[in-house]
Amino acid sequence: MEKxxxxxxxxTQPAAAATxxxxxxxxxxxxxxxxxxxxHIIQGRWIRGLLLMISIGALFALGIAMDGKVYKxxxxxxxxxxxxxxxxxxxxxxxxxxxxxxxxxxxxxxVADYGTKFIVVSGLLNIMAAVDAYQIAIGRKK
Amino acid sequence: MMxxxxxxxxxxxxxxxxxxxxxxxxxxxxxQREMVRYGLQCFGWFVLxxxxxGWMMWLLHH
Numbered sequence: 001m002e003k004x005x006x007x008x009x010x011x012t013q014p015a016a017a018a019t020x021x022x023x024x025x026x027x028x029x030x031x032x033x034x035x036x037x038x039x040h041i042i043q044g045r046w047i048r049g050l051l052l053m054i055s056i057g058a059l060f061a062l063g064i065a066m067d068g069k070v071y072k073x074x075x076x077x078x079x080x081x082x083x084x085x086x087x088x089x090x091x092x093x094x095x096x097x098x099x100x101x102x103x104x105x106x107x108x109x110x111v112a113d114y115g116t117k118f119i120v121v122s123g124l125l126n127i128m129a130a131v132d133a134y135q136i137a138i139g140r141k142k
Numbered sequence: 143m144m145x146x147x148x149x150x151x152x153x154x155x156x157x158x159x160x161x162x163x164x165x166x167x168x169x170x171x172x173x174q175r176e177m178v179r180y181g182l183q184c185f186g187w188f189v190l191x192x193x194x195x196g197w198m199m200w201l202l203h204h
Binding site for chain 2: 048051052055056058059062065066067109110111112114115117118121125128129131132141142
């Protein structure tokens, strides 16, 4: 009888942990995508989260400051579509740029081309950060 | 109209390498020590690659 009780409590704890892990596995990458680094911060990885936030945010901000192009949803040229896919990876920063009408619709000079790449890469790096937050949530990474 | 930030080619590439290396370091390694090491390694490779690409372009041009 006693043995049965121990077994029941042992099975309850992992079940609760699994539920928490499952919800965190959805919340952390989603929040990390929306706000760069936030997926790490809600899991207690403050330094990593802040460093990701600063790095991704700085790349995006510098891209905008360099008059980089922000791609909009399109069905035109393949490179434009890929540019949009990269940009949307920046999540909240991309949404903010659309709301506040940041960035150019066309590249005017060489430095602006760098800016465009900065914006696209910040989005791609944010996707990497969101995936990393997911890996932490499922316990595959510390 | 606001003036666009004017970085040199070198400045833009180093800035890019710096921030990208931080993200690579954090996301691609597990321990803090490995993260710092890999981040520095990535930055070094970025800068080295930049010089190699620069000299290659110079050689192709001349």
